[in-house]
Amino acid sequence: MKMVSAAKYARAERELKSARSYGLGAQTFYEQAELNKEEEAEKPKPTLLIAVSSDRGLCGAIHSSVGKRIKAISGPAAEAQTQIICVGDKARALLQRDYANCITQVFTDFGKKPPIFQDAVVVANAILAGGQDFTIGSVIYNRFKSVVSYETKEAPVYSSEVVNQSSKIALYDSVDAEVLQSYQEFTLASIIYYAMKENACSEQSSRMTAMDGASKNAGKNFVQMRIVVVVSYPLFEAVPNTEAFAADSNMSTDAVPPYPWSGTPAEVQQLGQLKSGFLKRSFSSSNNAAKRIVVVSVLQVEFDFW
Amino acid sequence: MNHITRAFVPLIRNANKFHKYPILLSSRTYADGMPLTFASPSQVYYDQASVKQIDVPSFSGSFGILPKHVPCLAVLKPGVVTIYEEDGSNKKYFVSSGSISIHEDSSVQVLAEEAIPVDQIDKQAAQSGLATAQQHLTSASSDLERAEAQIEVEVHEALVKAAE
Numbered sequence: 001m002k003m004v005s006a007a008k009y010a011r012a013e014r015e016l017k018s019a020r021s022y023g024l025g026a027q028t029f030y031e032q033a034e035l036n037k038e039e040e041a042e043k044p045k046p047t048l049l050i051a052v053s054s055d056r057g058l059c060g061a062i063h064s065s066v067g068k069r070i071k072a073i074s075g076p077a078a079e080a081q082t083q084i085i086c087v088g089d090k091a092r093a094l095l096q097r098d099y100a101n102c103i104t105q106v107f108t109d110f111g112k113k114p115p116i117f118q119d120a121v122v123v124a125n126a127i128l129a130g131g132q133d134f135t136i137g138s139v140i141y142n143r144f145k146s147v148v149s150y151e152t153k154e155a156p157v158y159s160s161e162v163v164n165q166s167s168k169i170a171l172y173d174s175v176d177a178e179v180l181q182s183y184q185e186f187t188l189a190s191i192i193y194y195a196m197k198e199n200a201c202s203e204q205s206s207r208m209t210a211m212d213g214a215s216k217n218a219g220k221n222f223v224q225m226r227i228v229v230v231v232s233y234p235l236f237e238a239v240p241n242t243e244a245f246a247a248d249s250n251m252s253t254d255a256v257p258p259y260p261w262s263g264t265p266a267e268v269q270q271l272g273q274l275k276s277g278f279l280k281r282s283f284s285s286s287n288n289a290a291k292r293i294v295v296v297s298v299l300q301v302e303f304d305f306w
Numbered sequence: 307m308n309h310i311t312r313a314f315v316p317l318i319r320n321a322n323k324f325h326k327y328p329i330l331l332s333s334r335t336y337a338d339g340m341p342l343t344f345a346s347p348s349q350v351y352y353d354q355a356s357v358k359q360i361d362v363p364s365f366s367g368s369f370g371i372l373p374k375h376v377p378c379l380a381v382l383k384p385g386v387v388t389i390y391e392e393d394g395s396n397k398k399y400f401v402s403s404g405s406i407s408i409h410e411d412s413s414v415q416v417l418a419e420e421a422i423p424v425d426q427i428d429k430q431a432a433q434s435g436l437a438t439a440q441q442h443l444t445s446a447s448s449d450l451e452r453a454e455a456q457i458e459v460e461v462h463e464a465l466v467k468a469a470e
Contacts, residue, residue, distance in 0.1 A: 015348070017350070018345060018348060018350040019347060019348075021343060021350040021353045022343075022345040022346070022347055022350065022417060024343075025343040025345060025415040025417050026405075026415070026417055028343075028407065028409065028413065029407045029409070029415075032377075032407075032409040032410060032411070032413075036399075059334055067376050104420070116347070117347040117348070117419065118349075126423050168410075171376075171377045171410060172377045172378055172379055173376045173377065173378045174366060174378060174379075174380070175378075175379050179365070179366065179379055179380060179381055180379065182365075182378075182381045182405075183381060183405050183407075186381070186403075186404060186405045186417070186419075187405065190347075190405075190417060193347055263421050
């Protein structure tokens, strides 16, 4: 599992490199228009929160840190006025108990495959079509810092009204309503895409660490292994034809194991050696009863932990 | 990266002459030129790289961007973006849609939904794509479908044109 998550992480990090330039580019306008730079004190609270997570766990505190941030922004559940959009099942699981009234949309099926732009477009379209009435929104995600650290961050998104009220917007030439609307829609999708990519990379790196820990723990507990081997006989023979079996495999009747049979690895090995001789014979002989005896199948490997 | 370094050379030289202490070179301080970010979601072509001129197709008409262009927002139209690099060479990319933003500090962002170098377009695939798109347009029943097919046709027409 550690190897699998390491491979997924490597891919996520590679893809993040380009997504990051793209995402930072998409946010530049809001920075340049000085929408992001307002004083902390007078900055209005976002009313639309987009929680970026996934469907899969075993990745440390990735999802819960997004959940916590949303709870911190929304305030006490009873008086929360925010609209929450959950991307990924984990965010919903964390928030649905207290903030069920706030959650307006949930998107699932995230986390199995790396996010693509189309995923972000689906979310952005649903937000725009859902008529979510927001002035300031915030996309909450985990920004990837290094393989051992991430940072929960917010990427602000604004409605066209807020952009129009900005003091800097007058500087921009030929900004009519239609251009601004198209620009805003595309920027929303771009920012969500960027947040998804960052979050996916943080998630994979955390999962790799979690899996590494799990493997180490399992290694300590791995004490005894017992292999259950079942010798199965044709169903129509109620009593196993042990004599035919023995005659054909050159074994004494006593050596034919009872059904079902289980043994330790050493015993299995011993039986396996006997059987391999029998297998060769039974498949090369053309007509005898033993051929119908289905030989050995390893049904189950039991691990005993303590 | 080469042209960025080159753009910095006079700055660094002056810095040594006039300042006892090395000045902080932020990525946003450009003497002339314009830092261009040109990217699609899956690939970055220019990341705050200084270039001479950028020609972009937009819904309010195609236009060229030179340093100190008036700040502007625009929406990309399917077509060809041409980038003139500092050394005089130019590169052409096909873009499907996206956004253009030009800021006060001369920085330019061209973010495309899809962007590929023009020489990588498969002309035959583009033409067969156009034929399929036209079929979609004729068979479209609802307004939404028609609009989507219309966009598909536009993109493919631009793609075929770019491939020529």
